[in-house]
Amino acid sequence: MKALLVTGDRSGSGKTSISLALSALLAKKGTVQTFKVGMDYIDPSYLAAVSGRPCRNLDSFALIPSQVQDIFSYGCRGAHFALVEGVRGLYEGAEALDDTGSTAAIAKSLEIPVVLVISAQSITRSAAAIVKGFQAFDRDVHIAGIILNNVKGGSHTTKATTAIEHYCGVPVIGAIPRMEEMHLAMRHLGLVPYREGSGRGDFDARIETITKLIGNYVDLDRFTSLAKEIPAPVQKTTLFDQASPITVRIGVAFDEAFNFYYADLFDILRLLGAEVIRFSPVHDRLPDADGYIIGGGYPELFVAELEANDQMREAIREVSNAGSPIYAECGGLMYLTDRMTLKKGWQDAERDQSFAMCGVFSGETRMPARRVVSYVEGTSGNLGPMGTAHFRGHEFHYSEVKLAPDTQFAYRLSRGIGIQDQFDGAVIHNTLGSYTHLHPVASRDMFRHFVERCHSTH
Numbered sequence: 001m002k003a004l005l006v007t008g009d010r011s012g013s014g015k016t017s018i019s020l021a022l023s024a025l026l027a028k029k030g031t032v033q034t035f036k037v038g039m040d041y042i043d044p045s046y047l048a049a050v051s052g053r054p055c056r057n058l059d060s061f062a063l064i065p066s067q068v069q070d071i072f073s074y075g076c077r078g079a080h081f082a083l084v085e086g087v088r089g090l091y092e093g094a095e096a097l098d099d100t101g102s103t104a105a106i107a108k109s110l111e112i113p114v115v116l117v118i119s120a121q122s123i124t125r126s127a128a129a130i131v132k133g134f135q136a137f138d139r140d141v142h143i144a145g146i147i148l149n150n151v152k153g154g155s156h157t158t159k160a161t162t163a164i165e166h167y168c169g170v171p172v173i174g175a176i177p178r179m180e181e182m183h184l185a186m187r188h189l190g191l192v193p194y195r196e197g198s199g200r201g202d203f204d205a206r207i208e209t210i211t212k213l214i215g216n217y218v219d220l221d222r223f224t225s226l227a228k229e230i231p232a233p234v235q236k237t238t239l240f241d242q243a244s245p246i247t248v249r250i251g252v253a254f255d256e257a258f259n260f261y262y263a264d265l266f267d268i269l270r271l272l273g274a275e276v277i278r279f280s281p282v283h284d285r286l287p288d289a290d291g292y293i294i295g296g297g298y299p300e301l302f303v304a305e306l307e308a309n310d311q312m313r314e315a316i317r318e319v320s321n322a323g324s325p326i327y328a329e330c331g332g333l334m335y336l337t338d339r340m341t342l343k344k345g346w347q348d349a350e351r352d353q354s355f356a357m358c359g360v361f362s363g364e365t366r367m368p369a370r371r372v373v374s375y376v377e378g379t380s381g382n383l384g385p386m387g388t389a390h391f392r393g394h395e396f397h398y399s400e401v402k403l404a405p406d407t408q409f410a411y412r413l414s415r416g417i418g419i420q421d422q423f424d425g426a427v428i429h430n431t432l433g434s435y436t437h438l439h440p441v442a443s444r445d446m447f448r449h450f451v452e453r454c455h456s457t458h
Helices: 015-027 042-051 065-075 103-110 125-137 155-168 203-217 220-225 263-271 299-308 310-321 331-336 444-457
Strands: 002-008 032-037 056-058 081-089 114-119 143-151 172-177 248-253 258-260 274-279 291-294 326-329 337-342 353-356 361-367 372-380 389-397 400-403 408-415 423-428 431-434
Touching: 002 015, 002 103, 002 220, 015 032, 015 042, 015 081, 015 203, 015 220, 032 042, 032 065, 042 081, 042 203, 056 065, 056 263, 065 103, 081 103, 114 125, 125 143, 125 155, 143 155, 155 172, 172 203, 172 220, 248 263, 248 444, 258 331, 263 274, 263 444, 291 331, 291 444, 299 310, 299 331, 299 337, 299 353, 310 326, 326 331, 331 337, 331 361, 331 431, 372 423, 389 444, 408 431
Parallel strands: 002 081, 002 114, 032 056, 032 081, 114 143, 143 172, 248 274, 248 291, 291 326, 326 431, 337 361
Antiparallel strands: 337 353, 361 400, 372 389, 372 408, 408 423, 423 431
């Protein structure tokens, strides 16, 4: 099979729309496996939609190299082409003086070539200087080709292309004009998730339009010719080949309000001996299960519907009080508080509005608050269902959770903010709610402990 990585010179370069369209075009010719660099949920929802396969995340801050390789090999089984979408600019990462967490680190770890998207608005010859700088910054990153975005066409494209190919020795395989049709729907934390918009907006039509446009301006044959041929993935990997017998049922909240999950979570739970039962806090009643996971998402946009499903809220409070293990991340944490208050001006609201939530944790969620985007590192104490461990993850939210003063916390962070003052992982009974998002491969032992706790309490 072949593999190639698409990244940008900066955030906003257009790499997401371009990666999405190229994945869709390649999927018409064969089986495509997509990957996303970084700890992100929304871009993968689009890439999974156009490829028909779960998109998997690769992050060198949370994952060690062998885990990155195992996820890549496992994801590529049965695929003809692997397309990796980068995050932010090629060299952006967790630190200033090393490439941990960057797209470059993943490109080097997997030894796959890079197609660099350059936002060429208002520049021509200077585009060559940008490419030259990216080439010289890290010689171990192989930049195999360039796609120009936001060009005017004509002489603009010709001058920029000629300069790059002359001074940098890499081909320009596409030049895309600036077009409104290239943009995907946005909101306060980034793109609108595909899961939420599918069937209720023009998402599919917009994706189809973007795909046609990119197909007109990027040479797909030249793109695939730059890819590296890699050995067919092995049928067994260190992380994904040892399955335990199914012993527990775990309910996972999955709907338009809660859909921020890494694809590996469902594989890891199955391998640890758990049958996953998906349910909707917006629409359903709580299913009978041995434990529950409520992930992140945009519950603030469905707060009235969540409040209206009082049977669900009451059932979650009851099973928590009874000691059933519950693990909640970010949006799930917000849902487990007493109430969610949306401040005046939020979504054009004329006054503060409060909505009843599950009441598992004493306190409230307030929105909006300051925007928090950060890698997280810390240790977990012997409280709650996740066990003790050193962990790395990330937090990404626009809310503030204020809990009762006597709240106990399982996590102490050395990096990140958490719920308050670098404490995270609020615990009550056998329920843990945190702003920290854990990668299920990097934190497999914590999820193993959760499954074991589900088994011991059912």
